[in-house]
Amino acid sequence: MAEGLHDSDVSNPVLRWIDRRLPVISMVQREYGTFPTPRNFNYFWNFGALAMINLVIMIATGVILSMQYAANTGLAFDSVERIMRDVNYGWLLRYAHANGASMFFIVVYMHIWRNLYYGSYKTPRELLFMIGVVIFILMMATAFMGYVLPWGQMSFWGATVITNLFSAIPVVGQHIVTWLWGGFSVDNPTLNRFFSLHYLLPFVITGVVFLHIAALHITGSNNPLGIEPKGPKDTIPFHPYYTSKDSIGIIVYLMVFAILVFFMPNYLGHPDNYIPANPLVTPAHIVPEWYFLPFYAILRAVPNKLGGVAMMGGALVILFFLPWLDSSPVRSMRFRPIAKWAFLLWSVNFVVLGWVGGKPAEQPYILIAQICSAYYFAYFLVILPLLAKIERPLPLPESIAASVLKHRGGGPLPSGATAKPMEKA
Amino acid sequence: MRRSVSTLKAAVLLSALALVPAGAMAQGHDEIHLPDTKFSFEGIFGTFDRASAQRGFQVYKEVCSACHSMRHLSYRHLRGIGLTEGQVAALASQFQVQDGPNDNGEMFERPARASDHFRRPFPNDAAARAANNGALPPDLSVMVKAREGGADYIHALLTGYADPPPGVTIAEGMHYNKYFPGHQIAMAPPLNSEGQVTYADETKSTVDQMATDVSTFLAWAAEPELEQRRAMGVRMIIYLAILGGLVFAVKKKIWARLHQREPAP
Numbered sequence: 012m013a014e015g016l017h018d019s020d021v022s023n024p025v026l027r028w029i030d031r032r033l034p035v036i037s038m039v040q041r042e043y044g045t046f047p048t049p050r051n052f053n054y055f056w057n058f059g060a061l062a063m064i065n066l067v068i069m070i071a072t073g074v075i076l077s078m079q080y081a082a083n084t085g086l087a088f089d090s091v092e093r094i095m096r097d098v099n100y101g102w103l104l105r106y107a108h109a110n111g112a113s114m115f116f117i118v119v120y121m122h123i124w125r126n127l128y129y130g131s132y133k134t135p136r137e138l139l140f141m142i143g144v145v146i147f148i149l150m151m152a153t154a155f156m157g158y159v160l161p162w163g164q165m166s167f168w169g170a171t172v173i174t175n176l177f178s179a180i181p182v183v184g185q186h187i188v189t190w191l192w193g194g195f196s197v198d199n200p201t202l203n204r205f206f207s208l209h210y211l212l213p214f215v216i217t218g219v220v221f222l223h224i225a226a227l228h229i230t231g232s233n234n235p236l237g238i239e240p241k242g243p244k245d246t247i248p249f250h251p252y253y254t255s256k257d258s259i260g261i262i263v264y265l266m267v268f269a270i271l272v273f274f275m276p277n278y279l280g281h282p283d284n285y286i287p288a289n290p291l292v293t294p295a296h297i298v299p300e301w302y303f304l305p306f307y308a309i310l311r312a313v314p315n316k317l318g319g320v321a322m323m324g325g326a327l328v329i330l331f332f333l334p335w336l337d338s339s340p341v342r343s344m345r346f347r348p349i350a351k352w353a354f355l356l357w358s359v360n361f362v363v364l365g366w367v368g369g370k371p372a373e374q375p376y377i378l379i380a381q382i383c384s385a386y387y388f389a390y391f392l393v394i395l396p397l398l399a400k401i402e403r404p405l406p407l408p409e410s411i412a413a414s415v416l417k418h419r420g421g422g423p424l425p426s427g428a429t430a431k432p433m434e435k436a
Numbered sequence: 437m438r439r440s441v442s443t444l445k446a447a448v449l450l451s452a453l454a455l456v457p458a459g460a461m462a463q464g465h466d467e468i469h470l471p472d473t474k475f476s477f478e479g480i481f482g483t484f485d486r487a488s489a490q491r492g493f494q495v496y497k498e499v500c501s502a503c504h505s506m507r508h509l510s511y512r513h514l515r516g517i518g519l520t521e522g523q524v525a526a527l528a529s530q531f532q533v534q535d536g537p538n539d540n541g542e543m544f545e546r547p548a549r550a551s552d553h554f555r556r557p558f559p560n561d562a563a564a565r566a567a568n569n570g571a572l573p574p575d576l577s578v579m580v581k582a583r584e585g586g587a588d589y590i591h592a593l594l595t596g597y598a599d600p601p602p603g604v605t606i607a608e609g610m611h612y613n614k615y616f617p618g619h620q621i622a623m624a625p626p627l628n629s630e631g632q633v634t635y636a637d638e639t640k641s642t643v644d645q646m647a648t649d650v651s652t653f654l655a656w657a658a659e660p661e662l663e664q665r666r667a668m669g670v671r672m673i674i675y676l677a678i679l680g681g682l683v684f685a686v687k688k689k690i691w692a693r694l695h696q697r698e699p700a701p
Contacts, residue, residue: 050694089507091506092508092577093508094659096508096513102665103665103668106665156567248695251690252690252691255690255691256687258683258687259680259683259687260681261683262676262679262680266677268678269672269673269676270669272663273666273669273670273672273673274480274666274669277581282582282583283582283586285578285582285658286574286582286583295617332685
């Protein structure tokens with residue numbers, strides 16, 4: 012081997028020449044080929060790969076849309092309609108991009124749900140989890156600014172309401188809002204900067220996603236049992252096992268995506284956004300996109316504006332502390348008889364928050380929002396810390412392999428496979 | 437395998453659950469119940485009834501276009517409801533549109549071409565308001581997408597004029613409508629008598645028929661891609677179903693290898 016070159020296994024001479032100087036092929040082989048992965052993933056482990064694909068779809072459709080879009084208050088709405096009518100397959104690009112945002116949040120909410128249920132946020136994956144929360148917050152910012160771009164009524168008024176939240180900050184609040192707007196109301200400078208940032212942030216997200224994956228490949232993945240792999244029997248190479256399993260998730264994901272785009276492209280949107288923005292006419296109900304509704308409900312549950320903003324921000328920030336709030340050493344809720352139900356209730360609670368978030372700010376919705384907001388925080392601040400002390404977890408399986416092979420019983424297996432069932436508790 | 441399929445189901449179900457708040461939201465609140473009109477373009481395989489859409493265009497041209505613009509449409513788009521190139525050219529030439537400036541720096545009028553946008557009834561919003569008692573007749577290009585209920589709403593609105601119920605007073609120049617939010621609408625009943633429009637195909641132009649036709653036309657105008665979109669969607673689902681079957685078989689085969697390699701401990 013020549014001095015200073017990477018030791019490559021690649022046999023093709025051209026690829027080998029490259030790989031010895033820039034070992035990208037070795038890297039992909041190591042990180043996505045032979046990468047040892049717990050053998051017991053269920054389909055909830057599809058959502059990370061799906062999120063990655065969704066990000067690529069969003070960037071691809073978005074870059075092309077931006078070639079036809081005009082970020083100017085006088086032109087934006089019309090340019091979007093032009094995309095829908097006169098650009099070849101413009102309707103497909105735009106509907107894929109708009110519904111892709113919804114798909115992205117469905118996928119990421121599922122990814123987070125899986126994380127919380129199987130305790131993936133616990134040591135040693137705390138930083139991995141925190142980087143994930145950063146991605147989630149960046150996604151929210153990107154989606155919010157993207158929704159402003161068509162410059163419909165909900166775009167304009169959503170932007171007005173959300174940017175105005177910063178005015179709740181004491182003393183400097185109003186100055187910050189003026190600074191965000193680039194003027195004294197949501198107007199052309201606001202639209203221009205939102206477009207610029209909406210184009211920029213996805214690439215920031217891509218960068219943070221790489222950190223997320225890099226951190227993942229240090230600790231390795233968690234798994235439904237929440238126990239670490241102890242040896243080669245517990246793991247399988249990522250390829251072909253999880254590439255094939257992820258492929259099934261991708262097909263299901265694309266089907267749901269296709270049903271939205273081709274048969275109900277405006278179902279998740281709001282009709283008011285097909286009315287051009289008008290600063291003089293306020294819509295009867297200003298509602299954000301569905302994926303913000305749980306947080307919107309928390310915001311409105313507090314009668315005080317600053318308090319509401321603080322609670323809404325806190326609902327996200329609290330996730331950064333989750334690895335330390337939940338000090339139970341048992342990761343998977345499968346082995347936590349009480350925490351499991353507390354968490355499933357929290358999940359239903361989150362959906363209820365989303366539902367009241369779309370309702371007008373009146374009784375009984377305010378009361379429901381307040382109760383649900385209280386439980387949202389209580390789960391993190393009271394229930395998890397308490398359960399870590401008082402809950403008696405169920406016995407953990409000895410190893411991933413032992414658990415997997417025990418559960419497989421009855422199938423078409425080589426003889427002897429079920430010779431010693433029930434040996435492990 | 438059974439386990440993983442049920443987890444797959446759970447994952448899909450939970451994903452679907454994420455859509456629930458949006459659905460609940462879409463229903464809105466203090467909703468006026470709209471009568472359900474039967475339209476040709478409903479359902480996955482529905483298509484625009486070309487004859488109805490063309491009659492609807494005639495209603496728009498002879499009635500609505502006196503006040504309502506459709507600024508996102510060009511005459512050439514009408515090929516989409518079955519007009520031939522010659523018909524579009526002939527139709528466009530009936531309208532005078534402003535062009536210019538010419539070499540002398542003057543604006544001039546000329547007959548419209550297929551590539552021109554629909555002529556607008558008013559030069560600007562202020563002129564539209566001035567001619568309409570202060571109310572602005574909204575642009576109709578995407579009206580069907582801009583209202584809860586879509587084409588059903590348009591049809592209901594056009595046929596929903598009535599005398600105000602006892603106790604309800606209507607402001608000067610306003611009209612009572614059963615389906616308009618707040619029930620007071622500035623637009624006078626636009627379709628008010630049978631035979632208001634004379635259809636070339638001898639369809640009886642009842643108010644309900646005219647309302648259905650113009651709703652069909654406006655639905656097409658808002659979503660001209662609808663038929664192509666659904667057709668592509670059906671092909672996409674079939675393609676994904678076949679591909680999904682293959683992917684599932686491949687996955688099973690690959691994982692079977694694993695199951696055979698290692699006997700239980």
